[in-house]
Amino acid sequence: EVQLVETGGGLIQPGGSLRLSCTASGFTVSSNYMSWVRQAPGKGLEWVSAIYSSGSTYYAESVKGRFTISKDNSQNTLYLQMNSPRAEDTAVYYCAKYYYGSGNYYFDYWGQGTLVTVSS
Amino acid sequence: DIQMTQSPSSLSASVGDRVTITCRASQSISRYLNWYQQKPGKAPKLLIYTASGLQSGVPSRFSGSGSGTDFTLTISSLQPEDFATYYCQQTYSTIITFGQGTRLEIK
Numbered sequence: 001e002v003q004l005v006e007t008g009g010g011l012i013q014p015g016g017s018l019r020l021s022c023t024a025s026g027f028t029v030s031s032n033y034m035s036w037v038r039q040a041p042g043k044g045l046e047w048v049s050a051i052y053s054s055g056s057t058y059y060a061e062s063v064k065g066r067f068t069i070s071k072d073n074s075q076n077t078l079y080l081q082m083n084s085p086r087a088e089d090t091a092v093y094y095c096a097k098y099y100y101g102s103g104n105y106y107f108d109y110w111g112q113g114t115l116v117t118v119s120s
Numbered sequence: 121d122i123q124m125t126q127s128p129s130s131l132s133a134s135v136g137d138r139v140t141i142t143c144r145a146s147q148s149i150s151r152y153l154n155w156y157q158q159k160p161g162k163a164p165k166l167l168i169y170t171a172s173g174l175q176s177g178v179p180s181r182f183s184g185s186g187s188g189t190d191f192t193l194t195i196s197s198l199q200p201e202d203f204a205t206y207y208c209q210q211t212y213s214t215i216i217t218f219g220q221g222t223r224l225e226i227k
Contacts (some may be wrong), residue, residue: 045207106211110163110165
C-alpha cells in the first residue's frame with residue numbers, strides 16, 4: 001500500500017529555516033517524480049516544487065531561491081528545505097507522488113499534509 | 121506560467137442536479153488537464169486525468185471533456201458526498217498550475 005507521511009511542520013520565524021520530510025512506503029522515491037504542493041489557510045492549491053527521478057528540480061517563482069527540494073533514496077524520503085520564509089509561506093504542505101499514464105502526469109497519491117506557520 | 125481559470129468560483133446545487141465546472145487555460149495545453157476533489161481538512165483526490173480519463177474507484181457520474189484551452193468537469197447526478205471543492209490542474213508545463221477552485225455547496 002502506498003503511503004506518504006509528512007513531518008517537520010510547525011511555527012517558524014520569518015527569516016529562519018525549516019526542513020519538511022515526506023517518508024514514502026509502498027514504492028521507491030528514487031524511481032518516481034515527486035512534488036510539494038501547499039495550501040494557505042482558506043485558499044486554493046499551489047504547486048511549490050518537483051524533483052524528477054533524474055534529479056532535475058523545478059520551483060514555483062514564489063519560492064525559487066529560498067526553498068530546496070531533495071530526496072534521500074536510502075531513506076525513501078523527500079525533503080523541502082525552507083529558508084528565509086515569509087508570512088505568505090504559511091500553509092499546509094502536502095507531498096504528492098506523480099503517476100505517468102496516457103502520456104500525461106498527475107498526482108495519484110498525496111500525504112496528509114503538515115502545517116507550517118511563519119510568524120514572529 | 122500557464123494560468124488556469126475556473127468558473128464558477130462557487131456553486132449551489134441540490135442532490136440529483138447535473139453540474140458543470142469549467143476550466144480555461146491561458147494557452148493550449150492539449151489534454152494535459154486533471155481534476156481533483158478536496159474535502160475540508162483532507163488531501164485532494166484525483167478524479168479525472170488527461171481531460172477525460174476516470175481514475176479507478178471514482179464513480180461514473182463524474183466525467184471530463186475538452187482539449188486545447190477549454191475543459192469541463194461534469195457531475196451527472198449530485199450525491200451528498202460530492203459537496204466539496206474541485207480543482208483543475210495543468211501538467212503541460214513542468215511548472216504545474218492549479219485553478220483557483222470551485223466550491224460546490226448544498227442548496
